[in-house]
Amino acid sequence: MDEQNKTVQPEAAAAPESRPLKKPAPAKDEAPRRRVGSFTLGISLIAAGILFLCYYFVPGFDWQLVLKVAPAAGLVLLGGEVLWFASHPGRWKYDFVSVLVCLLLMGVCLCMGFVPLIAEQYGPERQQTANRLSQTYTDTLYQDLKAEAPDVQLEDVYTDLYLYTSTVQDLADLEPGDGNLRLTVTLFGPYASADDFAKDCRTVADVIQKQAVQPNAVTFRCDAPLPADSTVRENLDSASAPQTQDYLLEVFGTTQLDWTAEQMARQTEVSGLLDEENTDSDEAEEAAETEDAEETEAPSSMDGSGLSGTRSD
Structure with a gap:
């Protein structure tokens, strides 16, 4: 019996066969x-x-x-x-x-x-609409000025319209809050005084007020051209002063557009170019005289130095 137990014991103690391990099933939370x-x-x-x-x-x-x-x-x-x-x-x-x-x-x-x-x-659509409406307003105003104010000499009429929205497609639909309309009217001169300039501005303002759309601001100006000949510019006298004066008047809103000619004259800015031209010509003459004086003094100083050298010999 003991021998049998001894023979069985090694067989019972033998290690079981190795089996491949299975991966655990993933949990629901993972x-x-x-x-x-x-x-x-x-x-x-x-x-x-x-x-x-x-x-x-x-x-x-x-x-x-x-x-x-x-x-x-x-x-x-x-x-x-x-x-x-x-x-x-x-x-x-x-x-x-x-x-x-x-x-x-x-x-x-x-x-x-x-x-x-x-x-x-x-967007390009809004800008194109603004340009088209500006041109339409300019053409309409110019035709009315030619018909109702033929005595006023116009140099240029410029309209600047900035739209806040692209929904406006016609001037009749333009409301005060839909855009900003500015108008610039340049008049030919010359004008003898600011009163004469203001009278033409008042005439143009009457035509502007008859338009369907009123501008937010209007700028009246007269840029008098200078003579082309420089000799004429230097010899300007007081009688030709109105030809060298610029006039500028800016009105904002309907209230200032109702100003009378006298009120516009008081608000007109006058810049005289005659004094500026005379000042420039005086400065040029003084500079020329100074150069001539220096040129005449230079040879005399050279002669003096030559004589002194001769005497030293």
């Missing part, structure tokens, strides 16, 4: 989860691509309306995604990357909301 904001980001990228295709291939596609609606739609979609995953715990992840994606999406939506406003302010 299952891959989706980050909040990834779904909205994917939808936004797809929508952006579709909108670009529509812009290039769909005639009459209103991209400004899409840019106005897209930011609101993106924020609503992002908020719906957050609420959906908040109601299904265990299937979503809201970590630092998720917060960063959500902030990125909100920033893009807010920036897209400003694009239509910038397009309205600096």
